[in-house]
Amino acid sequence: MLDKRGDATGEVLFGAGFGPSGLPHIGTLCEVVRTSFVQRTFAETTGRPTRLVLVSDDMDALRKVPDGFPNRELLTGHLGMPLHRVPDPFEQDESLSSGINARLRRVLDAFEVEYDLVCSSTAYASGKYDDTIRSLLADLAGCNDLVGASVGPVRRSSYSILMPVSAYTGRVIEHTRVLSVDPVVGSLTYEIPADVIIQRPGLDYGIEPHEYYAGEPIGEPITVSALGGACKLQWKADWAMRLLARGVAYEMHGEDLAASAQVVRRIFARLRREPPVLFGYGLFTDERGHKISKSRGNGFSLTEAQDYLTQEALRLLLYRKPRRPRRFAPALAPRINDAVRHELRRAADPGRGAGARVRLHRIGAGAGVAGPGFGKLVRVLDACAPVDFAAAVEFARRYFAEVDHELLVKAWHFHDARRPLTAAPGTAADRPHDATPAAPRPRDAALLPWLPTPAHTALLQRVAEVIELAPPAELAIRLGLLLTVSPLGKPAACRTLYLALLGRPHGPRLATWIRITGPKRTLRLLRETLARTEQGGSP
Numbered sequence: 001m002l003d004k005r006g007d008a009t010g011e012v013l014f015g016a017g018f019g020p021s022g023l024p025h026i027g028t029l030c031e032v033v034r035t036s037f038v039q040r041t042f043a044e045t046t047g048r049p050t051r052l053v054l055v056s057d058d059m060d061a062l063r064k065v066p067d068g069f070p071n072r073e074l075l076t077g078h079l080g081m082p083l084h085r086v087p088d089p090f091e092q093d094e095s096l097s098s099g100i101n102a103r104l105r106r107v108l109d110a111f112e113v114e115y116d117l118v119c120s121s122t123a124y125a126s127g128k129y130d131d132t133i134r135s136l137l138a139d140l141a142g143c144n145d146l147v148g149a150s151v152g153p154v155r156r157s158s159y160s161i162l163m164p165v166s167a168y169t170g171r172v173i174e175h176t177r178v179l180s181v182d183p184v185v186g187s188l189t190y191e192i193p194a195d196v197i198i199q200r201p202g203l204d205y206g207i208e209p210h211e212y213y214a215g216e217p218i219g220e221p222i223t224v225s226a227l228g229g230a231c232k233l234q235w236k237a238d239w240a241m242r243l244l245a246r247g248v249a250y251e252m253h254g255e256d257l258a259a260s261a262q263v264v265r266r267i268f269a270r271l272r273r274e275p276p277v278l279f280g281y282g283l284f285t286d287e288r289g290h291k292i293s294k295s296r297g298n299g300f301s302l303t304e305a306q307d308y309l310t311q312e313a314l315r316l317l318l319y320r321k322p323r324r325p326r327r328f329a330p331a332l333a334p335r336i337n338d339a340v341r342h343e344l345r346r347a348a349d350p351g352r353g354a355g356a357r358v359r360l361h362r363i364g365a366g367a368g369v370a371g372p373g374f375g376k377l378v379r380v381l382d383a384c385a386p387v388d389f390a391a392a393v394e395f396a397r398r399y400f401a402e403v404d405h406e407l408l409v410k411a412w413h414f415h416d417a418r419r420p421l422t423a424a425p426g427t428a429a430d431r432p433h434d435a436t437p438a439a440p441r442p443r444d445a446a447l448l449p450w451l452p453t454p455a456h457t458a459l460l461q462r463v464a465e466v467i468e469l470a471p472p473a474e475l476a477i478r479l480g481l482l483l484t485v486s487p488l489g490k491p492a493a494c495r496t497l498y499l500a501l502l503g504r505p506h507g508p509r510l511a512t513w514i515r516i517t518g519p520k521r522t523l524r525l526l527r528e529t530l531a532r533t534e535q536g537g538s539p
Contacts, residue, residue, distance in 0.1 A: 002249060005274045012048055014039045015248035015276070016115075017055040017239065020083055020100035022066040024302055025292050026284045026328050029107060030318045031252050034281060036113045037319055037362055038250060052115040054108075055242055058084040058097035059120040059165075059232045061172035063200070080171040080212075082232070084121045107302050111311060112364075120238070124229035130186065132245040133226055135271055136161065136237065137183040144178070146270060147236050150263050158196045161237035162188060164224045169215045172232055179221055186227040194219040236260050240267040243276055250277045255325070256291065282325035292328065300328045307413040308333040310374075310406060312340045315363035333414050337374035337407070340365060371402040377411035384508045385419065386412075387517055387525075394516045395508075419503075456496050457533055459486055463497060464526045467519050475519065476511035483510075500529040 002008060016032045018024070036052055043050045059082050065075045071089040075096070078086045083097035093099035101117065108115065123129060136143050140162070148159045158175035166173050175198055176190040192213055197206035210218050224230050233241050243251065243264065253261055261278045268275035284292050284300075292300070305314060313336050317326070344365070346356035372380075380399050386392040392412045396403045462482060470478045486493035495505045501522065507513065514522045 005247075005249075007247070007249065010049070012042065012050045012250075013246060013248045014042075014050060014052045015055065015243060015246065015251040016052065017057060017242070017251075018104070019057045019060050019235075020097040020104075021060065021062060022069075022100070024100065024104040024107060026300060026302065026305065027254060027292055028104060029111075029302060029305075029314075030281065030284065030322075031254075032108060032113060032115065033111055033315065033318050034322055035250070035252050036115070038252075038279075041362065042250075052113070053246060053248070054115045054117050055120060055123075056097060056101050056104075056117060057120045057235065057238065058082065058095075058101075059124060059172070059229070060235065061174065062086050062096070080169075080174075082121065082165065082170075082172055084119065085170060103302075107306070110306070111315070120232075120242075121229065123242070124232065127228055129241055129245045130227045132241045133162075133231075133233070134183055134186055136233075136241065137181050137186065137188070137226055139270065140178065140181050140188075142270060143237065143267065146266055147234065147263055150236065150259060154197070154199065158193050158198075159234075160190070161234045162226055162231045163234060164188075164190060164222070164231045165229070166216060167224070168217070169213075171213070171216075173213070173216070174234075175209065175213075181226075185225075187223055187225050188231070189221050189223040191221050192216055192218050236263050237267065240264040244268065244271070244273060248276050250279070252279045252281055252322075254283050255280050255323075256283060279322075281322040284326050284328040287327060287329035287331065289327065300330055300332075304330055304417075307417075308410055309336055310340065310410060312363060312365045313337045316340055316343060316359065316365070319359060319363050330414070330417070333410075334375035334378055337410065341373050371404045371407070372396075372400050374407055374411055374414075377403070377408060378415055381411060381415040382419075384513070385502045385504075386415075387521065391516050398512075455488055457530065459488060459493055459496055460500055460526055460530055460533075464523055464530070467514065467523050467526070472519070475514065479511060479514070501525050 002012065014035050016035050018028045018031070032052070032054055039050050039052050042048070061080050062075065062078055062083055064079070065072050069075060069089045071087075071091070074087055075089055083100075084095050086096040088094065088096050088099040090099055093102055097119070101119070105117065140160075144159065144161055147161050148156045151159060158177060160176045160178050162176075162178070164173045164176065165171070173190075173192060175192060175196060177193045179189045179191060181188045192209055194209055196209060198209060198212045199206050200212070232238065239260070240263075242248075244267075258280050261280065264278065265275045286292055286300070308330060309317075316339055317336050343356045343360060347353040347360055349356075377396065380395060381392055384392075384395040386395050389409070389412050392408065392415070393403075396408055463479065466478050466482055467475065483493040483497070484490050488496065494510065497510060498505055498507045501507075501513070
C-alpha cells in the first residue's frame with residue numbers, strides 16, 4: 001500500500017479519531033492503544049519513523065445531551081453548536097470538548113502512549129484541510145450522491161457533505177440544499193429548505209426547519225466560504241478528508257463503522273487516491289451485550305477500568321484477538337487481571353511459550369508472578385470484609401507471604417464497590433488514590449433476613465460494653481464467652497453480630513476481625529447500628 005502511494009521512505013502516519021461529545025470509554029481507548037501496538041510493531045520491523053495522530057472532532061455539533069451529565073439545562077441550550085463552543089458541564093475546562101480531551105489525555109498518558117492530539121477546529125481554521133476541501137468542491141454533486149446513498153431518503157432531501165457554521169447563531173447547519181459552488185474561490189451558496197421535516201435523536205416526531213433553526217434565514221440563499229473553518233464536513237466525508245489531507249497510512253475503526261469505512265474508500269477511489277489500511281475491530285459491549293456508548297454512559301467506564309484493572313491487564317485485553325467482540329463489565333475484572341498471570345506462566349515454557357513472550361513484549365509486561373492473583377485477593381477480601389484499605393492490607397498479610405501492592409489496591413476498589421453498605425461506608429481516606437468519597441450503596445435486603453428483637457438489641461448492647469471495657473488481651477475470651485452463653489444460642493448470636501457489623505450473616509473470625517478493624521471503630525459501628533434500631537429502622 002505504501003509503495004502504491006509513493007511512500008516508500010520517510011515518516012509513516014498512523015491515525016485515530018473520536019468525537020468529544022461524551023465521556024471517553026473503552027472503545028475510544030482501544031482504538032488508540034491498539035493502533036499504537038501496530039505502530040510500534042511496524043517501527044520495530046521496518047526501522048521507519050512513525051507518528052500517531054489523534055484527531056478530536058470538536059467541530060461536530062452537539063446533537064443530544066449525554067446521559068449522566070450535570071448542568072443538563074446548560075447543554076440543552078447549546079444543542080447544534082460545535083463542541084468546542086459548548087460550555088463544560090463539569091465547570092472545569094473552557095468547553096465541553098476541551099474537558100473531554102483532557103480526560104482522554106490523562107488515560108492515554110497513564111498508558112504511556114505517544115501521540116499528537118489535534119483538534120478539528122484548529123485544523124480547519126488553520127487551512128490544513130483547504131486543498132482537500134477544494135478537491136471535494138470540484139465534484140461536490142458526485143461526492144454528495146456517494147455519501148448520501150448511505151443515509152435514508154428523508155435525510156437525503158436536505159443532505160450535503162459540507163455543513164456551514166452559521167454566521168447568525170454559530171450553529172452547525174446540518175440540513176442544507178446546495179444551490180451552487182465555486183471551487184476556485186472555495187465558496188458555496190446554500191439554503192435551509194423550508195419544505196423538509198427534521199428528525200432528531202430521542203424525538204418521536206419531526207421538527208419544522210423554522211423551529212429547529214430559530215434565528216436562521218429559512219429558504220433564502222446564503223453564500224459562505226467553504227474554507228478556513230467556515231464550513232465543516234459531514235463526519236463520513238470528514239473522516240475521508242482528514243485521512244487524505246494528513247496522508248494517514250493506517251487507522252482502526254469499530255465493526256459498527258464497517259459500512260462507513262467503505263464509504264471512505266469510495267471517496268478515495270472517486271478522487272483517484274490510494275486509501276489507507278482501515279482495520280475493523282470487534283466492539284466492546286456491556287453485560288447485556290449492548291454496544292458501549294458515550295452518550296448512554298453504559299458498560300465499564302474508564303474510571304472503573306483504571307480502578308479495577310492493571311495497565312498490563314488492559315493492554316493484554318486490547319492486544320489479543322482484536323476482531324473478536326468482547327463483553328466488558330466490572331464483574332469480569334478478576335478474569336481480565338489474572339489473564340496476565342496465565343500469560344506469564346505460558347511464557348515461562350521454553351518450548352511452547354514463544355507466542356506468549358511476543359504478546360508480553362508488545363504490551364510491555366514485566367516478568368514474574370509473585371504473590372496471589374487478583375481473583376484470590378478479591379475472594380479473601382470478600383470473606384474477611386475489611387472496612388478500609390488499611391484493614392485490607394492487614395488481612396492480606398495474614399494469608400499471603402507476599403502481596404503486590406498495586407494489585408491489592410485494585411482488588412480493594414473492586415471489593416469496596418460491590419460490598420453492601422455497612423454502618424461505616426468507605427470514605428475518601430479509605431481509597432488510596434481517589435479523592436472522591438465512595439458513593440453510598442443501599443443495604444441489600446436479601447442480606448438482612450432478620451428483624452431486630454429486644455434480645456438482638458440486648459446482645460449488641462452487651463457486646464458494645466465488652467468491647468469498650470475489656471482489656472485488649474482479654475477481649476477475644478470475653479467476647480467468646482458472651483456469645484456462648486447468649487440466650488439466642490451461639491450460632492444465632494454470631495449471626496446477629498455479623499449482620500450488625502458486616503451487613504451479612506457470616507464472616508471471618510470475629511476476634512480477628514475486631515482486632516484488625518480496631519475496637520474503637522467496631523464500637524462505633526455497633527452504636528450506629530443500635531441507634532438505627534432505636535429509630536425503628538433495620539440494623
